[in-house]
Amino acid sequence: MNIAEIFIYPGIAFLILTGILLSGILRKITARMQSRIGPPIIQPLYDILKLLSKENIRPKQAKQGFTLWPALSLVSLIITGLMVPIAGITALGAGDIIVIVYFLAFGSFAAYLSGFVSGNPFGAIGASRGIMQMISYEFPFIMALLFPVVFLNTLSIAELNSIQIATGTWNIYLFPIAGIIFLLAMLAALEIPPFHIPSAHQEIVGGYSTEYTGTRLAYLELAHMVKLVVVLSIAIAVFLGGANTIYVFGAKLLILIFSITLVRVLMARLRIDTGLRFYWALGYILIADYVLRLLL
Amino acid sequence: MPKDTTTIPLGPQHPALVEPEYIKLEVDGESVISAEIHLGYLHRGIEELMQRRNYIQNIFVAERICGICSACHTLTYASAVESLLDIEVTDRAKYIRTIMAELERLHSHLLWVGVAGYEIGIDTVFQYAWKDREYIMAILEEISGNRVNYAMNTIGGVRRDITDTHAEKLKNIMKIIEKRSEYYKKVFAKDAVILKRTKNMGILTAHDAKKYSAAGPLARASNIRFDIRNEKYAAYGLIDWTEITAAGCDVAARAEVRIIELEESAKIITQCLDQMEHDPLVMRAPPIVPVGETTFRVEAPRGEIFYYARSNGTDTPERVKMRPPTYANLLALKSMLKGAKLADVPIIVASIDPCFSCTDRVTVLDTKTKKEKILTENDLRKLSK
Numbered sequence: 083m084n085i086a087e088i089f090i091y092p093g094i095a096f097l098i099l100t101g102i103l104l105s106g107i108l109r110k111i112t113a114r115m116q117s118r119i120g121p122p123i124i125q126p127l128y129d130i131l132k133l134l135s136k137e138n139i140r141p142k143q144a145k146q147g148f149t150l151w152p153a154l155s156l157v158s159l160i161i162t163g164l165m166v167p168i169a170g171i172t173a174l175g176a177g178d179i180i181v182i183v184y185f186l187a188f189g190s191f192a193a194y195l196s197g198f199v200s201g202n203p204f205g206a207i208g209a210s211r212g213i214m215q216m217i218s219y220e221f222p223f224i225m226a227l228l229f230p231v232v233f234l235n236t237l238s239i240a241e242l243n244s245i246q247i248a249t250g251t252w253n254i255y256l257f258p259i260a261g262i263i264f265l266l267a268m269l270a271a272l273e274i275p276p277f278h279i280p281s282a283h284q285e286i287v288g289g290y291s292t293e294y295t296g297t298r299l300a301y302l303e304l305a306h307m308v309k310l311v312v313v314l315s316i317a318i319a320v321f322l323g324g325a326n327t328i329y330v331f332g333a334k335l336l337i338l339i340f341s342i343t344l345v346r347v348l349m350a351r352l353r354i355d356t357g358l359r360f361y362w363a364l365g366y367i368l369i370a371d372y373v374l375r376l377l378l
Numbered sequence: 379m380p381k382d383t384t385t386i387p388l389g390p391q392h393p394a395l396v397e398p399e400y401i402k403l404e405v406d407g408e409s410v411i412s413a414e415i416h417l418g419y420l421h422r423g424i425e426e427l428m429q430r431r432n433y434i435q436n437i438f439v440a441e442r443i444c445g446i447c448s449a450c451h452t453l454t455y456a457s458a459v460e461s462l463l464d465i466e467v468t469d470r471a472k473y474i475r476t477i478m479a480e481l482e483r484l485h486s487h488l489l490w491v492g493v494a495g496y497e498i499g500i501d502t503v504f505q506y507a508w509k510d511r512e513y514i515m516a517i518l519e520e521i522s523g524n525r526v527n528y529a530m531n532t533i534g535g536v537r538r539d540i541t542d543t544h545a546e547k548l549k550n551i552m553k554i555i556e557k558r559s560e561y562y563k564k565v566f567a568k569d570a571v572i573l574k575r576t577k578n579m580g581i582l583t584a585h586d587a588k589k590y591s592a593a594g595p596l597a598r599a600s601n602i603r604f605d606i607r608n609e610k611y612a613a614y615g616l617i618d619w620t621e622i623t624a625a626g627c628d629v630a631a632r633a634e635v636r637i638i639e640l641e642e643s644a645k646i647i648t649q650c651l652d653q654m655e656h657d658p659l660v661m662r663a664p665p666i667v668p669v670g671e672t673t674f675r676v677e678a679p680r681g682e683i684f685y686y687a688r689s690n691g692t693d694t695p696e697r698v699k700m701r702p703p704t705y706a707n708l709l710a711l712k713s714m715l716k717g718a719k720l721a722d723v724p725i726i727v728a729s730i731d732p733c734f735s736c737t738d739r740v741t742v743l744d745t746k747t748k749k750e751k752i753l754t755e756n757d758l759r760k761l762s763k
Contacts, residue, residue: 112501115502116501116502116505116506117505117506117509118505203384203385203386203387204386207386207720275499275500276499276571278499279721282499282721286720287392347501347502348500348502349499349500349571350495350498350499350500350569350571350572350574350575351498351499351500351575351721352571352574352575353574353575353719353721353722354408354719354721355408355719356574
């Protein structure tokens with residue numbers, strides 16, 4: 083653990099810049115798939131810079147925590163990023179999977195809470211949808227993560243990363259059902275269609291971020307971008323063979339982003355009840371898999 | 379009102395609505411308990427305006443009632459005035475009017491396919507449909523010089539010709555459109571996620587559709603044969619076409635009707651181009667219209683457009699009254715929204731293909747008391763007596 087690792091590479095600066103770049107690439111690939119030209123890849127950076135220069139409006143009906151929750155969301159997701167091995171380096175030393183899961187969940191939860199305190203009906207509905215969705219996807223998400231933990235007998239995510247590199251076997255081969263279900267739950271964690279239910283702007287305008295402007299909106303947007311990097315890094319470290327060098331890490335990130343974009347382009351939004359039922363079904367499949375593995 | 383419901387405003391400014399209109403939703407959690415539709419945000423005083431302009435000037439007013447159905451409005455207006463003047467337009471003018479009306483239906487339905495995709499959160503359908511729509515917009519611009527208000531219809535005929543070069547291009551485009559509509563038909567009939575959002579959504583039974591006098595694709599998707607083109611205005615009596623209906627009564631059926639109509643429109647246009655002969659484009663129409671009154675109906679992309687015109691023997695109409703299709707379909711919307719989930723409201727509203735700028739002419743603004751009053755059904759009955 084040293085200061086440069088925490089603040090620059092692979093720490094805060096790297097996380098934020100990669101998040102911006104990844105969402106830019108996501109937008110660009112989406113545009114090309116929809117036969118559009120699309121924005122430049124660093125468009126999200128321009129967006130964030132513009133937001134930082136805008137006036138901060140605090141609506142009259144906003145409750146306490148209107149600034150706190152967006153900021154906490156970003157901070158919590160960055161802390162998660164510091165505990166996840168990025169290109170083989172973990173900025174805060176060994177990360178514990180349980181702690182990571184809690185910080186990640188808190189990051190999303192804080193973002194949704196900022197919708198509740200904004201005092202806007204669309205914000206409240208977006209937040210309640212988001213939390214409902216969390217309740218359902220967190221279960222298969224955590225259950226799937228626990229498969230390697232239980233059967234490889236380690237709680238450290240860095241160790242899971244290095245075990246896969248040492249043996250050369252990806253965990254997704256050892257635990258195919260858990261791996262695939264993790265990737266599906268990841269879509270909901272990232273609000274990728276068909277699970278962009280909390281931010282369905284045709285129904286509830288901006289969702290939880292409706293009332294936000296300026297710096298506070300920049301926090302929420304940045305939190306979302308950092309979440310993209312963090313969740314994909316967890317997927318790489320735990321299931322997709324890990325990564326030791328920045329090249330392998332970058333290549334895997336790009337392949338993941340491409341697959342996510344494919345899903346995003348092809349899918350319509352599910353209704354909240356259909357989405358919830360889907361994730362509970364995944365949870366039952368995981369339990370069955372777990373019981374079978376213990377019995378055999 | 380019980381306190382456990384929340385009021386969600388859909389509009390006047392809302393991403394799901396292109397035009398400002400206010401739908402007040404009472405929701406309990408995610409379920410819609412009741413919906414109230416408030417009109418009047420787009421009142422422009424068109425009917426009053428028409429009483430102050432002469433018959434020729436009014437074509438341009440009628441053209442600007444709607445951004446999408448501009449050819450249908452002028453077609454209805456011109457036909458109504460022609461029936462007052464007792465003029466019969468030439469066959470070529472009839473064919474050109476039909477081609478313009480069908481091109482308009484094509485671009486309107488393609489627009490709808492895109493909007494439907496957007497409302498259920500699949501932007502790719504939106505991008506694809508609007509890209510295909512661009513073929514139609516480009517040829518419309520080539521024929522008329524304009525993408526939106528074509529200014530083709532006039533009293534006594536049409537103002538511009540469709541040349542052989544245009545005809546050649548149009549035929550090629552119609553082939554593309556037929557192919558694309560096959561594709562969209564497959565997408566809307568087979569894609570599991572799209573079906574989940576459209577099947578059994580916004581049910582309007584045939585009985586209800588009749589009760590609320592729904593029009594256009596909305597009625598036809600409830601298995602009611604109601605297409606004004608059967609009245610054989612313009613060239614519809616001279617060509618072969620079939621009326622499209624579907625029995626699903628839901629959003630999926632409305633998509634089906636509109637997508638099959640794309641193909642049908644393409645066939646109509648190809649036929650018109652093949653059958654057109656050389657005739658004069660426009661008959662001379664006198665500026666003074668004899669005393670009389672008339673009505674005329676046209677099938678616009680969204681349904682029936684109804685015009686009533688009364689003349690007092692001058693060059694200015696005494697009264698022009700129009701009823702566009704959205705006004706007929708809005709009533710049905712209320713019953714379709716009841717019991718729906720909040721997530722399905724945008725697609726249900728979009729499924730009637732609303733055009734509010736056509737619709738708004740029932741608000742009365744009293745300038746002296748600054749009070750706004752919305753006419754009820756009974757008020758309208760009293761006024762029409």
